[in-house]
Amino acid sequence: MKEYLLSIFEEAAKRLVYLRDLNLTFDVPKIESQGDLSSNVAMFLVKQLKKKPRDIATEIVSNLNVDKQIITKIEIAGPGFINFFFSPSFMSRIVNDILTEGENFGKSKKYSGKKANVEFVSANPTGPLTVGHGRNAVFGDTVSNLLEWIGYTVDREYYFNNAGRQMRVLGDSVRLRYLELLGQQVDFPEDHYQGEYIKDIAKSIYDEFGDIYINENAEGIFKEKAESEIFTDIKRTLERLNIKHKIFFNENSLYEEGKITNAINAFKEKNLSYEKDGAVWLKLTELGNDQDKVIVKSTGEPTYRLPDIAYHITKFDRGYDLMVDIFGSDHNATYPDVLAGLNALGYNSEKIKVLIHQFVTIMDNGVAVKMSTRKANYITIDQLIDEVGSDVVRYFFNMRNITTHMNFDLALAKKQSDENPVFYLQYANARISSILKMIENENLKSSVENIDLLTSIEEQQLLKKLYQFKNEILLSAEYFESHRICSYLEELAAAFHRFYTFCRIIGTEKKLAEARIALAMATKIVIKNGLSVLGVSAPERM
RNA sequence: GCGCCCGUAGCUCAAUUGGAUAGAGCAACAGCCUUCUAAGCUGUAGGUCAGUGGUUCGAAUCCACUCGGGCGUACCA
Numbered sequence: 115m116k117e118y119l120l121s122i123f124e125e126a127a128k129r130l131v132y133l134r135d136l137n138l139t140f141d142v143p144k145i146e147s148q149g150d151l152s153s154n155v156a157m158f159l160v161k162q163l164k165k166k167p168r169d170i171a172t173e174i175v176s177n178l179n180v181d182k183q184i185i186t187k188i189e190i191a192g193p194g195f196i197n198f199f200f201s202p203s204f205m206s207r208i209v210n211d212i213l214t215e216g217e218n219f220g221k222s223k224k225y226s227g228k229k230a231n232v233e234f235v236s237a238n239p240t241g242p243l244t245v246g247h248g249r250n251a252v253f254g255d256t257v258s259n260l261l262e263w264i265g266y267t268v269d270r271e272y273y274f275n276n277a278g279r280q281m282r283v284l285g286d287s288v289r290l291r292y293l294e295l296l297g298q299q300v301d302f303p304e305d306h307y308q309g310e311y312i313k314d315i316a317k318s319i320y321d322e323f324g325d326i327y328i329n330e331n332a333e334g335i336f337k338e339k340a341e342s343e344i345f346t347d348i349k350r351t352l353e354r355l356n357i358k359h360k361i362f363f364n365e366n367s368l369y370e371e372g373k374i375t376n377a378i379n380a381f382k383e384k385n386l387s388y389e390k391d392g393a394v395w396l397k398l399t400e401l402g403n404d405q406d407k408v409i410v411k412s413t414g415e416p417t418y419r420l421p422d423i424a425y426h427i428t429k430f431d432r433g434y435d436l437m438v439d440i441f442g443s444d445h446n447a448t449y450p451d452v453l454a455g456l457n458a459l460g461y462n463s464e465k466i467k468v469l470i471h472q473f474v475t476i477m478d479n480g481v482a483v484k485m486s487t488r489k490a491n492y493i494t495i496d497q498l499i500d501e502v503g504s505d506v507v508r509y510f511f512n513m514r515n516i517t518t519h520m521n522f523d524l525a526l527a528k529k530q531s532d533e534n535p536v537f538y539l540q541y542a543n544a545r546i547s548s549i550l551k552m553i554e555n556e557n558l559k560s561s562v563e564n565i566d567l568l569t570s571i572e573e574q575q576l577l578k579k580l581y582q583f584k585n586e587i588l589l590s591a592e593y594f595e596s597h598r599i600c601s602y603l604e605e606l607a608a609a610f611h612r613f614y615t616f617c618r619i620i621g622t623e624k625k626l627a628e629a630r631i632a633l634a635m636a637t638k639i640v641i642k643n644g645l646s647v648l649g650v651s652a653p654e655r656m
Numbered sequence: 657g658c659g660c661c662c663g664u665a666g667c668u669c670a671a672u673u674g675g676a677u678a679g680a681g682c683a684a685c686a687g688c689c690u691u692c693u694a695a696g697c698u699g700u701a702g703g704u705c706a707g708u709g710g711u712u713c714g715a716a717u718c719c720a721c722u723c724g725g726g727c728g729u730a731c732c733a
Contacts, residue, residue, distance in 0.1 A: 115670095143675095143678080144671080144672085157675080279733090359702075393731050422733090446661075448728090515670085518661095519725080519727095522668095544695090593673075611697070614696075656695070
């Protein structure tokens, strides 16, 4: 539809100079009576032309050469909108496209040839993934899918740190539990990891090696074993959500390969750092930020900023056109320093897109659950998947804009999982599958031969929704907003359920019935494609 | 104190990134199954878009201030 409007506007621009070099957009009006597509170009030109918007609109419309077979009506409405009404037969053409393109319908090549890196989850291996990580994990993977759909080659990356204080405490937690197993009386400190999984790890060391590590320190086998077992668990949890990272990037490699030193030297050379009180400071005030920050502590140890900067340099070195970082809101203060540092070193930080998601408040019986891995006060993603299934988990974390402070009532999720919108979508898909099985016995097939018989309101509304899919994918990807796909699919499914209710197939005259089957098949493809972007399955039967 | 985010129907959230009469789901109420899956459909009711100013053809959306909530504000990550 848009392509056609663009072509007639281009033709009209030969006569109307002011239509040239405009970035024309067409919107789908909220209200049916306002047409299938609408342009606000006349209002947009008010200032430039110093005329009334409705007069401009009138002039534009009289210069449009429209094919009456395609557009049945053009209307100037409200303050100066130009509303276009498409013919039913033109609308039905989309079915051909969908059936031809199949599982590729909705993909575009707009960004093909470009490489993107999406870094997400990136939880250090100190414990199981909690629902707190769920939003990050699901959103990151869906953004990756979206970017792939518009042509990017995407590397999913997980950044982690297995050194430092956190990990020492983890190793020591395992060590103490191990000593307990050996019958020693130990005083387990409050700031150690309290979770049961620590005991399991200690037990597995005990089972395998007995008491030979009785005098081992925290950093040896205890830390190593903890890290490997926890990572195995994390990967298994992610796999249950259909998430697979291509790259696990260890922060430690930055030290081993001298990237940290390189970064320090680079700042020094550019005279962007100085020493004070035994520490090295970065001149962030000169780079437009509020205050200077320490990049190397007086102990000689870098702060997180330095490895973060060095890490992003490796991403630039790896040649990505787009780098997406997905963080929880607790990181919102850290990334401006990193971006400023990168810019100062000559890297274009506009290639980095930082997406901050707000936290999910978990409500249990009306009380907010405060999560802490260390205090073992958490609900894991695995528990959640066990309760409601991975489709619901994925859909749930995708369905809201990441800027919202989302509330998640556990009790409600368990009790009312039947009412989750994901079932509404899957149900539409299952109904179509059922029809497609049924028609074999009725001697009916799918046919686009008489597709222009699809003129009823329900059929036209469904067609209109199908038309929007490709654009919806593109916008969702460009805005990094996966929740739009959920909203779209719910509307599509609603349009289908109405079609299903009012437009029977079996018992209808053959030509119309076969056109309707084609429409149902096209709908099934779009629902399935949309769900696959979200990482949600489309079962044939429910 | 300062920075970022949020405040929309009883609840959970949308709103085409500044567009026309602010929409869905849940909950409530009234209907629809001897025909392709009732996990569905139709209808009713529900709103001071936190508040006050401003910007313009036009504001839930942008700006300023106020109120309320979340997250930060380290020589932790």
